[in-house]
Amino acid sequence: MSETWSVYGRLGNSFRLANIDELGFTTPGAVLQPQTSRDFELGNRWKYAGGRVELRYYRNSLTNELGYDPTVANANSWSGFGANVNFDPTLRQGLELETQHALTKTLGLQLTLGLREAKFTQGAHSGKNVPLVAGTTLALRADWRPAPAHSVNTGVVWVSSQHVDYDNACTVPSYATVDARYAYQWRNVEMSLGLSNLLDAKYYTQAFTCTAGVTNGIYPEAGRAVTAAMRVNF
Secondary structure (H helix, E strand, O other), rough: OOEEEEEEEEEEEEEEEEHHHHHHOOOOOOOOOOOEEEEEEEEEEEEEOOOEEEEEEEEEEEEEEEEEEEEEEHHHHHHHOEEEEEEOOOOEEEEEEEEEEOOOOOOOEEEEEEEEEEEEOOOOOOOOOOOOOOOEEEEEEEEEEEEEEEEEEEEEEEEOOEEEEOOOOOEEEEEEHHHHHHHEEEEOEEEEEEEEOOOOOOOOEEEEEEOEEEEEEEEEEEOOEEEEEEEEOO
């Protein structure tokens, strides 16, 4: 459209084959079918002197979506339940907003917002949300370069609650995490120190069972962690 405004779109079909892990944990004699999708995407980009803004809408209509079902009876499972299966038809769609803005020559901000919907469109769970899909995510990051060769990056990420089961009776609670990273660049060597989950938040992103409205089968995420790294570019 212009040097500052652009519009793009995409219409197509895609497919995915089951991977080794998925093929290795199915019900006896089950054959996982390829996942297929009809995809549509429409977006808009705006660039200005201090940054850029991008807004994107996507819609994926899936058939035979590959996923894990903890409720299906499975003689191959130690508990007797749970297997990788092909889901009934599903629809995934949403809006994604990404902005970058330079407050000064050494300080920049980035905001990312995602609004998502993932629902079954046919079958026994028609109209229900697909488990373990967060409806809203929000991330705010800041990049600061206090001096040449030095950089500091910090950010906050918030993720909304998400359903655990196909009846949508149990949820994974929403959570927020903070991280920070300092890096020093010397010639072709970068040395960095990172802090993930800076505030030591107690949260989990995976849960697979729901009993009488209570979420079970929880996999908690790691607490505060410190990482030191060195990277050499050749």
